[in-house]
Amino acid sequence: MANLKNVTKKTKAQAMGMHTEVLTGRTQQKFFNPDEAENFYYFGTYDVDFNKRTDLDVKDMTAADANKEIDNLMSQGYGTIVIKNPQGKHSIGVGILNKLNLIFEGSLGYFGIGSCDGPIVRINGRVGWSCAENLMAGKVVIEKNAGSCFGAAIRGGDLICKGSVGARTGIDMKGGTIIIGGDAGAFTGFMMQRGRIIILGNVGINLGDSMYDGTIFVGGEIGSYGSDAVDAELTKSDQDWLKRKLKVAEIGDNFDVSKMKKIVAGKKLWNYDNLEPTEKKGAI
Amino acid sequence: MCGIAGLIHRGKSSKVGHELQGMLQALKHRGEDSTGYALYGDTDGKNFIMRFKVGENVGEGSTSVAEDVSVYDERKKIVDSYLSEMGAKIIKEDRILPYSLRYEIEYNKKDLLEFSQKIESIPGVEILSMGKSLEVIKDLGNAKMVCDRYNLDKLIGTHAIGHARMATESGVDIKSAHPFWGYPFSDVSVVHNGQLTNYWNNRRALENKGMRFMSECDSELIAVYLAEKMRDGASLEEGMKESLTGLDGVFTYFVATKDSLGMAKDTMAAKPLVLYESDELVAMGSEEIAIRSILPQEIDTYDPFDGEVKVWQI
Numbered sequence: 001m002a003n004l005k006n007v008t009k010k011t012k013a014q015a016m017g018m019h020t021e022v023l024t025g026r027t028q029q030k031f032f033n034p035d036e037a038e039n040f041y042y043f044g045t046y047d048v049d050f051n052k053r054t055d056l057d058v059k060d061m062t063a064a065d066a067n068k069e070i071d072n073l074m075s076q077g078y079g080t081i082v083i084k085n086p087q088g089k090h091s092i093g094v095g096i097l098n099k100l101n102l103i104f105e106g107s108l109g110y111f112g113i114g115s116c117d118g119p120i121v122r123i124n125g126r127v128g129w130s131c132a133e134n135l136m137a138g139k140v141v142i143e144k145n146a147g148s149c150f151g152a153a154i155r156g157g158d159l160i161c162k163g164s165v166g167a168r169t170g171i172d173m174k175g176g177t178i179i180i181g182g183d184a185g186a187f188t189g190f191m192m193q194r195g196r197i198i199i200l201g202n203v204g205i206n207l208g209d210s211m212y213d214g215t216i217f218v219g220g221e222i223g224s225y226g227s228d229a230v231d232a233e234l235t236k237s238d239q240d241w242l243k244r245k246l247k248v249a250e251i252g253d254n255f256d257v258s259k260m261k262k263i264v265a266g267k268k269l270w271n272y273d274n275l276e277p278t279e280k281k282g283a284i
Numbered sequence: 285m286c287g288i289a290g291l292i293h294r295g296k297s298s299k300v301g302h303e304l305q306g307m308l309q310a311l312k313h314r315g316e317d318s319t320g321y322a323l324y325g326d327t328d329g330k331n332f333i334m335r336f337k338v339g340e341n342v343g344e345g346s347t348s349v350a351e352d353v354s355v356y357d358e359r360k361k362i363v364d365s366y367l368s369e370m371g372a373k374i375i376k377e378d379r380i381l382p383y384s385l386r387y388e389i390e391y392n393k394k395d396l397l398e399f400s401q402k403i404e405s406i407p408g409v410e411i412l413s414m415g416k417s418l419e420v421i422k423d424l425g426n427a428k429m430v431c432d433r434y435n436l437d438k439l440i441g442t443h444a445i446g447h448a449r450m451a452t453e454s455g456v457d458i459k460s461a462h463p464f465w466g467y468p469f470s471d472v473s474v475v476h477n478g479q480l481t482n483y484w485n486n487r488r489a490l491e492n493k494g495m496r497f498m499s500e501c502d503s504e505l506i507a508v509y510l511a512e513k514m515r516d517g518a519s520l521e522e523g524m525k526e527s528l529t530g531l532d533g534v535f536t537y538f539v540a541t542k543d544s545l546g547m548a549k550d551t552m553a554a555k556p557l558v559l560y561e562s563d564e565l566v567a568m569g570s571e572e573i574a575i576r577s578i579l580p581q582e583i584d585t586y587d588p589f590d591g592e593v594k595v596w597q598i
């Protein structure tokens with residue numbers, strides 16, 4: 001085995017021989033370098049000006065064309081883009097690895113805002129299944145309801161739904177925060193691995209089923225607990241954090257967080273710590 | 285994958301054939317092996333409308349065996365003679381396609397079981413629907429193709445449900461296409477999206493109780509299951525609530541009767557459904573784009589929760 005104590009420039013994974021392939025083409029292999037701090041950026045991102053604003057009517061566009069046009073507008077430096085007439089189309093606003101103010105004047109279908117890293121998105125409507133799947137960073141606010149698999153597998157960022165959401169919210173999430181103003185369906189937090197979910201309303205059956213880690217806060221009634229989900233003590237620091245998050249999310253004014261229930265994983269996996277990726281980054 | 289759609293106008297009639305065509309066409313990416321409509325038209329309620337087939341569509345993609353049209357003619361003749369024997373009078377006859385027919389029938393007996401069994405004892409003949417308002421039309425192809433083939437665009441009515449099918453559990457043919465008639469109950473139809481995992485256990489039990497299956501499509505079980513519950517005196521809504529535990533698997537289904545439309549979602553909420561509800565109209569579908577085809581303006585929609593059953597009246 002490699003001498004990991006003496007690793008300097010290479011990452012531990014490289015030193016252990018786990019990264020041997022040479023990537024070419026559009027696939028880029030980039031490792032986080034703490035010396036670069038906030039200058040770390042993705043290949044293919046753009047410098048945008050938030051004060052440079054434009055509208056994009058997608059009524060007669062396919063999802064692919066709409067996404068290409070968003071990319072094109074960012075390449076021209078537009079930092080605020082207002083999408084008109086999304087009309088429930090699927091897969092719009094995906095793959096944005098940029099800082100961007102993206103506003104949707106209407107509802108999205110399935111897989112909206114998927115695989116994004118960095119944008120601030122406001123949807124003045126509803127979203128379908130799997131909104132913001134794999135979100136890495138940024139903030140997504142939905143003014144109305146959301147479908148199932150809301151925030152599936154997110155790793156970071158804030159995902160806020162002011163209405164109610166369907167089943168399996170936060171399934172497989174690995175970080176970040178999901179905040180629900182209304183109710184949530186069955187299997188919320190199913191197999192969640194890290195991160196936090198806040199639900200101000202009621203939640204359905206099998207809450208936190210098979211969760212490895214992470215925390216779920218519920219303001220209303222719980223249909224039933226899933227396997228491995230157990231109650232935990234709501235601490236003063238939890239309450240302070242909840243107040244801060246709800247304020248940032250602009251929901252739950254005057255909501256009494258002291259009465260919320262806190263649910264965590266009842267089992268401890270081998271070699272599994274409690275730090276979220278963003279917290280690790282901060283610790284470095 | 286399959287897509288389902290349904291709508292009900294409250295207190296008025298509309299071009300439900302055209303509206304449902306738009307909704308199902310918006311869902312065609314979920315499957316276009318076959319498309320089916322259950323339309324509840326405006327009628328005087330005196331006569332029965334019987335939609336039936338005397339053969340299968342053997343066009344491209346079909347899993348059915350080709351037959352000569354003369355076989356269809358022969359079957360039709362037997363149907364006509366059986367109707368006469370049972371005292372049913374044909375008021376109007378439309379042969380829309382060589383294998384697909386629509387009869388308006390004057391028939392005064394209430395029990396349709398004996399009637400249906402007699403007609404369906406003819407090999408190759410299946411009643412797609414029987415009712416005083418309901419008409420089930422289903423065939424291979426996407427929603428527009430079926431709508432154009434059967435001229436459904438102009439049908440006026442109060443409510444409708446439909447299905448865009450990707451064949452997974454059974455063949456590409458009309459008998460496996462949705463909607464399914466709630467045999468032998470007049471004006472009951474069902475569409476389903478999902479998979480039922482206790483199909484054979486339920487089927488054996490229901491067949492032992494005298495219920496009839498025409499296909500090996502798991503979705504047909506829902507229609508038969510509800511029909512059996514209603515036969516035993518349960519209301520539609522009661523039967524639907526029982527189905528949440530009686531049927532195993534993942535499902536979202538719609539059921540319609542002469543004056544109502546209902547939806548049920550399994551306890552895992554594994555299959556999608558988006559719902560719009562106002563005082564005048566309820567519209568629902570597997571995806572929001574189905575609803576947007578008839579309501580392009582911004583609307584408030586939501587996903588019903590797991591284990592939810594809802595029923596609306598016209």
